Amino acid sequence: MKILNKQQSTILLIIILTIGLAFYQSYRPSHTESVDTIKVMTYNVHLFTDMGSSGQNNLVEIAQLIKDAGADIIGLQESEGSRMASSNQYGVKWLADELNMYYYFGPSTHLGVWGVSLLSRWEILNPRVELLPSEGTLQRVAIVAEIDIPSPFGKISVIVTHLSFDLQEVQLAQAEKIVELAKNNDKTIAMGDFNTVIAQLDGKSINDDPTFVLLNNSLVDSWVESGGAADENTSFHFSEAEPDINNTRIDYIWYLGDFTVIIGNHQVLGDESVSDHRAILVEFTA
Amino acid sequence: MTENYGNFMYSGLSICLYMIMYEIVIHNIFVLNFGGGGLNSSVVLFLLTMTGFFYIGLHKFLRIHDKLVLNSILCFFVFIILLLSHPLIRLSMAVLAMILLTPIIIHALILQSRRYVISIIMGISFKEFIVVVMNNVSIQASTFTMLVFGVICIIWLSFGLKYPLSLLDEKASYPSISAVYLFIHLETFFLSSPSVQSTWFVRNYVFVILMMGVGLLLAYFIIETRMIEKLLRFSPILLFSFLLFSFLLIYYDLSYVRYIIISLTQLNAVLLLYIGIRENGSGSISRIGLKLGGIQFICIISSFLLVAAPFWTAMPGPVSTLVMYNDRLLMLLVGWIFAFSCVKGIKEEMN
Incomplete structure (x- = not known):
């Protein structure tokens, strides 16, 4: 006796398979083995599209880059993919599944922001979104979370952000908020795209950039601690229309607390075939 | 009114593919016009997604409803070219696919009338299933996603060849289309994602x-x-x-x-x-x-x-x-x- 006809069976089967597959994709094994060092990366992923107008999806390249680098904690910017402009992609989840990591998506899509997310080898605890002062410009956010890293690291606080690039006073207010959030915890890593470029567009150097000065006076620059130069050209590729500001340093990994940066292990990864930024990586010991 | 499993599968998958094409068009229009180069002539392709206007010519001059199988075969090759191409060609192919899928959608709607909702439910179910199989990334993201899309196209064409839609009778009036396309718009942008x-x-x-x-x-x-x-x-x-x-x-x-x-x-x-x-x-x-x-x-x-x-x-x-x-x-x-x-x-x- 047939209970369901072919059409009914098909719809039921497809929906059940969809739900089952979603469950399967959500499984995450835990990592409890102790670690000697942690590699931290920040990467602006350009809404999961490579630089310029070629429009190639860059998720596979990003995943490979992170895998090759062995990064443990990754802060992403421009990670909002849940819009038609980005083909309705849940890129953060895809990366987390591909890399077998935990993820925190970050600010809701309805906020109209460009996305800030976190990937971690270890479980992400108490994540939240903090709205940054953004008067007269796009809403900017920071995500704040804890990651309970196995010994000897213990629980650390992680902040990921993407600051404004158009109004200096707004950017400065946002940086002040980041510093305030960082100082709320004993051990904090604050990373992201800080867009310390506004002053440089006026012909000033990085050391005269108010946002950079504030952050540098309040937090520790892991790139410099690792042996890099503060004004080193590292990350952003501007268009040919603005050749004077090219390969400027606007992505940072700051920290506060009992961390030791491993000297010489700072890296710049990726190129414009992946994103309009490059990934910055540093390595810490406890 | 023709109603059989194969027809519902074919018309359902047509809707699914139309929604995927819609996503590709909007993504590529965005990338080509806002991703780096600024506004350019490719934006005209966005206007070509008003496939209804093409449909008038397709039905009147090409008598597309008598040639729906040929139309499907052509559309299949358009899908293949789309998979293998540069963004501008990909965009053009996606628009062309939307133009070719429109008569199929209209034909099925006329035949099935309100029962067309069954096709739509199938289409949305398939879309959601495909999206989850691809783990919520675009068909261009990896070799695997392109393969999934290719398989769906083959299944779609197979149903279209094995269960062709019946010919249309001349009628004084036909089912309304407005709600269908506005529903597809809503599903693509939000509800089915x-x-x-x-x-x-x-x-x-x-x-x-x-x-x-x-x-x-x-x-x-x-x-x-x-x-x-x-x-x-x-x-x-x-x-x-x-x-x-x-x-x-x-x-x-x-x-x-x-x-x-x-x-x-x-x-x-x-x-x-x-x-x-x-x-x-x-x-x-x-x-x-x-x-x-x-x-x-x-x-x-x-x-x-x-x-x-x-x-x-x-x-x-x-x-x-x-x-x-x-x-x-x-x-x-x-x-x-x-x-x-x-x-x-x-x-x-x-x-």
């Missing part, structure tokens, strides 16, 4: 998928068992329910009931669509094309505003003012425009 539903307010991905599936299954059950016929007299309540649930879904994240609202919104949307497909809603078959073109123009405006909203600082003054911080309102309007397109159908039921 696990990614959007999971992150609009950040929600548990698995529960989102579960409740999307529950909503579709309930809708299917109500329509398949003909329970919908008893609900037709409550059409105004269905309309009001959809307006309310879509408003709650888009504006609020109500902790305990958020997932139920996902189901209820999807359920109400499908039931409204059933009502919105009026048996004699369009005059001549050319008028279907004309109306469709008009509806698609509204969809273009809506799409542009939704895409522009998160980039309002880069938009010209009036557009910037219109879209600034209005992501929710613009998304709500997508749903409500669809809902109001069903009002004529509701009025007919109440008379």
Whole structure:
């Protein structure tokens, strides 16, 4: 006796398979083995599209880059993919599944922001979104979370952000908020795209950039601690229309607390075939 | 009216593929015009998504409804070229695919009338399944996703060749198309996307998928068992329910009931669509094309505003003012425009 006809069976089967597959994709094994060092990366992923107008999806390249680098904690910017402009992609989840990591998506899509997310080898605890002062410009956010890293690291606080690039006073207010959030915890890593470029567009150097000065006076620059130069050209590729500001340093990994940066292990990864930024990586010991 | 499993599969997969093409078009238009080079002539291709206007010529001069199998074979090759191409060609192929899929969608709608909702439910189910199989990335993301898309195209074409749709009879009037395309617009932008539903307010991905599936299954059950016929007299309540649930879904994240609202919104949307497909809603078959073109123009405006909203600082003054911080309102309007397109159908039921 047939209970369901072919059409009914098909719809039921497809929906059940969809739900089952979603469950399967959500499984995450835990990592409890102790670690000697942690590699931290920040990467602006350009809404999961490579630089310029070629429009190639860059998720596979990003995943490979992170895998090759062995990064443990990754802060992403421009990670909002849940819009038609980005083909309705849940890129953060895809990366987390591909890399077998935990993820925190970050600010809701309805906020109209460009996305800030976190990937971690270890479980992400108490994540939240903090709205940054953004008067007269796009809403900017920071995500704040804890990651309970196995010994000897213990629980650390992680902040990921993407600051404004158009109004200096707004950017400065946002940086002040980041510093305030960082100082709320004993051990904090604050990373992201800080867009310390506004002053440089006026012909000033990085050391005269108010946002950079504030952050540098309040937090520790892991790139410099690792042996890099503060004004080193590292990350952003501007268009040919603005050749004077090219390969400027606007992505940072700051920290506060009992961390030791491993000297010489700072890296710049990726190129414009992946994103309009490059990934910055540093390595810490406890 | 022809109704068999194969026809529903073919027309359902046609809708699924149309939605995928729609996503590709909007993504590539965005990338080609805002990703680096600035506004350029490729934006004209966006206007070509008013496939209704092409349909008038296709049906009148090419008598496309007598050649639907050939049309499908051509469309299949367009899909293959799309997979292997540079963004501008990909975009062009996606637009061409939308043009070629339109007569298939219209043909199936004319044959199935209100039962076309079954095809739509199948189409959305397939779309969601494909999206989850690809783990919520675009078909261009990797070799695997391209393979999945290729397999779906082969299955689609196989059903089209094995279960060709019956020829159309000349009629005085035809089912209305407006609600169908506005529904497809709503589903593509929001309701059928696990990614959007999971992150609009950040929600548990698995529960989102579960409740999307529950909503579709309930809708299917109500329509398949003909329970919908008893609900037709409550059409105004269905309309009001959809307006309310879509408003709650888009504006609020109500902790305990958020997932139920996902189901209820999807359920109400499908039931409204059933009502919105009026048996004699369009005059001549050319008028279907004309109306469709008009509806698609509204969809273009809506799409542009939704895409522009998160980039309002880069938009010209009036557009910037219109879209600034209005992501929710613009998304709500997508749903409500669809809902109001069903009002004529509701009025007919109440008379």
